[in-house]
Amino acid sequence: MTDRATTSKATTSTTIRMSNDFTQYVKILGRGKKGARSLTLEEAEHAMSLMLSGNVAPEQSGAFWMLIRIREETVEETVGFTKATRQYLLKKQPLGINIDLDWPAYAGKRNELPWFLLAALALANTGVNIVMHGHMFDGENRMYVEHAISKLGLVVCNSKGQLKHELETSHFAYMPLAEIDESLGAMMDLKYVLGLRSPVNTVVRMMNPFFANNSVHGVFHRGYDQLHLAACEQLGDASVLVFRGGNGEAEVNPERDVTLGKWQDGMATWSDWPKAEKEHKRLKDNLDLSRLTDHWRGDQLDQFGGQAVRQTVASVAGLLYGVSSHEECLVLADDIWARRDKGYFDSIL
Template sequence: MLMSDILKEVGRGKRGARDLTYEEARAAATAIINGDASQAQIGAFLMAQRIKMESVDELKAFVDVLRSSAFRSPVSEGLDCAGPYDGRTTTFMATLATAFLLASAGLPVTLHGTAPLPPKWGVTLPDVLREMGVDTTEAPERLASSARSIEYGGVKFVPAEASCPPLGRLRPIREELGLRTILNTAEKLIDYSESPYLVFGVFHNTVFDRMAQLIQRLEYRKALIVQGPQGSEDVYIDRPTRTYRIDGGEAKLHVIDPEAYGLDTPLPSAKDTVWSASDQLQITEQVLRGEAHPAFVNQVMLSGAVRLELAGRVDSVEEGIYTCKALLDSGKPWHLYCHWRVSALAVRC
């Protein structure tokens, strides 16, 4: 099916457009991701999909084609943390500190991301790594397959545009559009470590059902869709967090309330406070050293406990909280972070 024919189907406006079949969507995704579609066609398709709203078949087609274009390396029994590639602007990125906590508990974690993208243009994981002195922006041709990711002690970071080059090629048109597109969802599900467990952040609860159907079809063993701060996979610490838990082919709404675990804590900063990459790194390190405001420590502990329970490493969230607190008190996550940072700097030299 030609791209021009596909555009006729999705570009008839809110009422006239129809969802593509999986095969049609895969043809469109292949043309876009392989560079066979023109810039005008790519822009038209992305805008038409935004107006129509993507179906599960269309999303899965884009995920499948991106996966086929990516360098993926399995990590046994690990957890994939799929946060927003457009970053964070006014909230703490708890998932980075949580990764070192989880790895200290024996659960391998994969993080991934790119330089900031629209619509938020927020601080992303590569921005924070750059604050550490770790450059993740090398051109893909300079990265040998074994060095596409930074991995040490159970924490793996994947620079997405190096490990899935089509994402880099599509960046200019996404920046020009300045809007959320189907790629904002699909890129987070490439699953670079072929993980059996997933935590996936969403911004609006209206997408819960659709994302649950998609993730069920992607055949993760267990997954948690989280309506976290700024569409992230982190849980709130000052109010309940809505989640969808996917387990055994079923998806169920589950609300995680920090008050139920005695962890609800007011945040120390105003909601409109802008976080820089330096701020993110500073608080991450303070949490791992046990020196941060209790709200941030508790947010990391609760996020960690929920993820440990999801992956079957503890029998309950309560047990997970005790486990996370003991680990933080021991200093093990901080020491792992220090060694990981040294390893990452050595890899990039």
């Protein structure tokens, strides 16, 4: 046997052995109605660490995520996946700058603009260091925030050095998931093969990749706000805001009541905010990005977008500054919006 054949055989043997370490978790999940069970926290953590290490076959990870998706992930599984991901990311080179707010943006908007981007920029204008991260799926009828960021002349960061520079100069930076970590990006892209999103969408919202002091999670499905908050408690997170936002993004839909879940100071609290718009003001399917820039400059006030931005800024400001009253949060939001640099887009377009 040649040296090349021997090496190839050894590599194949190692891959099979590593894959077999993961097989146990697929078996646990897929033994049928009576035999299957959810993973313990420790099992979920180990399974995720194996996937992130690259020692799991694509067929295995696809089966694994889809089996969980059928019944939806548990709190323990979410905590395990997130712990493994954070430990994995902790081994990477640190960013070397303090982050005030982690803002995952993975859902995309179906028939409205990403008004939450203006909310983030308004907060950044006051000196709040914000890292936004997300992922785009080609061929979907959605407006992803990365598309808007690129078209508006903002920087899409491809390195930590670039991310740090943007934070130091404008206090806002966006980085695609695949640039944060290639393995996590590949997990998200399983959707192209499987046809469905997986629980990885929960993990990337929970992971807080640069270990910010605060985090805001937008969710879409009912009950996921409770799952996120319960997971935050077990993870020992310091300060997190969770709510069912517009199309699943962290954006308050002003045409609906919203329930805000907050985990802060070791305690979970819930508050209900009434809808700000009694009538439908959405300009459905008008995705002209000039609506964002015109509203920012004050040239053309957008009735739907204005309330979406105001309520979103208020919700996040309440988290950052420890304010719970809706009225007090709105006062904060109005002050933050009034202090924005109206010429911001002129300087970058």
